[in-house]
Amino acid sequence: MSTQTPGSRAAYRAPAPLGGRSSGRPPGRSLLRGEARRGTTALAFLLPALVVLAAFVLWPMISALRLSFTDAAGFGTENWVGLENYSAVFTDAGVRDAVVNTVLYAAIFTPTAVVAALVLALVVNNPRLPWRGFFRTSLFLPFVVSLAVAAFAWSYLIDPQVGLVTYWLSGVGIQLGDVLEDPTLAMPAVALVAVWKSFGFYFVIFLAGLQDIPASLYEAARVDGAGALGRFRHVTLPLLSNTFAFVGVFAMIAALQAFDQIYVMTGGGPYGHTQTIVMEIYESGFRKLELGFASALSYVLLVATLLLSILQFVFFGRREEDLS
C-alpha cells in the first residue's frame, strides 16, 4: 500500500548535486540538455532494432497494404482494383472454409494449451515437489524446438506404418490409423502438436504469475478455512487474471496464425480439412500468384486478430475490476 499523499509529489525536490554546490547555470536548461543526450543515446541503442523492424516488419506491412488494392502477381504489371480483393475475401468459399477450420483449430488449441500450462505450473509451483528445476526445464524444452522440426518428428511418430506412438498404442489395443489422412482426426492432431510445442512458454508465464502471489494471502485464506480448491478459486485465479489475459491473447493470436505444422504435416488436407486462414493466404499468394488477394486476406486477419485481442483485454480488465 502506498503512503504517498496527493500533495507529496509536488513537495518532492530533486536532491542537490554531490558536493552541495549549484553549477551556476539555470537548472532547467541543463536538465533539458541531459534529457536530449539521454534521448540520443537511447536512440543509438534502439536504432539497430528499429532498422530491423522498419525493414522487415513496417515496410512489408506498408507494401502489403498497397498490394491489397491491386491485382499484383509479384512481378510484371500491377493494376489498381480498389476494394475488389477485400470484397472477394468476404465472398470466397475457400476463405469461408478456412475461417471455419481456423475457429475449430483455435477452439482446440487455445483452451488446451492454456489449461495444460496452468495445471503444470500449479504442480511445478509446489515447493514440496522434488526435482522442480528439472521439470521446469523439461516442460519448457519443446518451446525451444522449431515448430516445423517438431511437426516432422510428430509426423513420423504417428505414421501408420513406422510410427512409434502408433506402435505403442497398438500394443494396448488402440488402433490409431492414419491420423493425418483422417478428416476428423487431422485437425486435432495438428492442433495438439502446436500445444506440445508452445505450452512451455505459457507455463513459464503462469509460473511467474504464481510466484508473484504473496504467500500471506494463502495463509490468510487457510486461516479463514479455505481448502485447496477454495484457495485456488479465491486467491490464485483472481490474482492470475492479468496473466490469463496475456496468455489467452497470445494463445489466440498463435491459433489464428497456425501454419508451420499444418504445412509440414497435412498441407491443408485431407481435402481441405486443415486449411487454415494463413494456409489460404500462402496458397493464394505463392501457389496461385494472387498477391493482391493474399494481402487483403492478411489485412482482414490482422484486423480480426486486433479486435479479438481488444475484446479479450476488455473482458479480463472488467473481470479484474469486479474481483477487486
Place this chain on the structure above:
Amino acid sequence: MTRSSLATGALLAIAALTLAGCSGDDSPETPDDTTAPDTSGDTVELTFWHGYTEADGDVLEQIVADFNESQEAVHIVTEINPWAVIDDTLLPSLSAGDGPDIVAMPAERLPVYAARGAFVALDDFYADAANNAADLNPGAVDMVTVDGAVYGVPAGFVPLALYYNKALFDAAGVTEAPATWDDWVDTATALTVDENGDGTPEQYGVVLPDHATVANGLWPSLFYGNGGDIVADGEAVVDSPENAETLAFWQDAIAGAAISPTGVDGIGADELFSGGKAAMTVGGPWMTFIAADNGIDLGIAAIPAGPEAQAASAIGISMAITAQDDPEVQAAAEQFFAYFFNDENSVAWSLGSGWPPLRTDIPADAIAENATVAALTPMAEFGRPLLPGVVNTTDVLTAVDELTQRAMAGEGIAMLLAEAQDKVEAALADQ
C-alpha cells in the same frame, strides 16, 4: 570514451552496416563460378534453374556444358534445386528482379506463371523449322500453351504407366500384366494376400493412391479410360455419367474388395511398392531407380485400357524463358533450346533421363539400348496432357483430390461429383 562519442560511433557503425547490407552482391552463387568466362565481351550469361538431381541431372549438366563449349556467344550457369524449392523461390526471385533466365518446372505449374506474364511467348521459336520444334510431341506442346500462345518448351513428357513386381507376379502364378480394367482387378485380387484374415491385407495387389497422386495423373487417366474428363474446351465436365461409372467401378474394387489401400498419396504408394507391400503401382520412369535400389525385378506395361479408351495422363516438365524485356537474353535462351532439341541431344537426353524422346521423329532403334525408354516410348501415343491451358490448376486438382479421396472412402458419388463440378467451375471462373 564519453557517452555522446559512444552514441555517435554506434550511429556510424549502424549506417555503415546498413549501407553494406544494401549493397548488391552480383557474383554468381553456383559451383560453376570458377568456369564462368569473362563476360566483359559479347557473351550473354544466362542462369538456368532446374530440378533434375539424379542421373538425369548429370546428363542435363553435360548438355549445358557442351553447349557452353560449342560457342562463345552464350554461357549458361545452372542452379539445381528440388522442384518444390524452385516453385517456392521463383516468385520472390522474380519479384526482386533477380530471377533465372531459363527455368524448368512441372508442366502443370507453367500456365499459372505464364498467365501472369512471367514468361515470354515462343511462337517465333516454334515457327523456325531449324529448331526442330515442329517435331515435338503435340501433347507436350499443349502443356506449355496458354490462351493459344506457346510459353515454353517441353523438357519431359511421359504417360503414366503400370509398374509391377515380377517376383510377386511369379509367386501368385500371374504370367502377364493386365490389359483391361477387368483384368486389372482380377490380377490385383489374385495378388492380394490377407494371411490372418483381419481384412487388412499384408500385401496389396495394387496401390492406387486416392489423392496427391503422381503428377496428379492417376484419376484423370482412369476418367479418360471410360470416356470422361475433368475440363474440356475450357468447361468443367467432371460431373458426368462416365466419371460416375469410373468412380463406382473403383470404389467397389478398392473400398469393397480391398485390392488397394485407401487414404494413400503418391509418395505413400511409392513406399508401399518399394517395400514389396504392393505388387503393382502407377508411376513414372523414376520407378526404375526405386526398383533397382530395393532389389525389385520390375515390369513395365501401359495403364490397362478402360471400357472406352486406352489413355494415360502424362507427366510433363517444361522450360520457359522469364520475361525481362531483353531480346538478347531471349535469343540466347532460344539458341540453347535449339541445341537441346538437335538430333544428338534429343537422343542423349532421352537415354540419360529414362524418358521417351520429346521429338516424335527420333527412330526407335536410337533409344533401344535403354529398356525403360524402349518400353515407355510406344506408350507416348496414349499420353494426354493434364488440364492443358487451365491456369488455376491448383484449385481444380484440389477439387479432384477431394472427390477421389472421399469417393474411395465410401461416400456418395453423385453428391461428390456435383460438389466437384461446382468447385472446378468456380476455379475456371477465377483465372
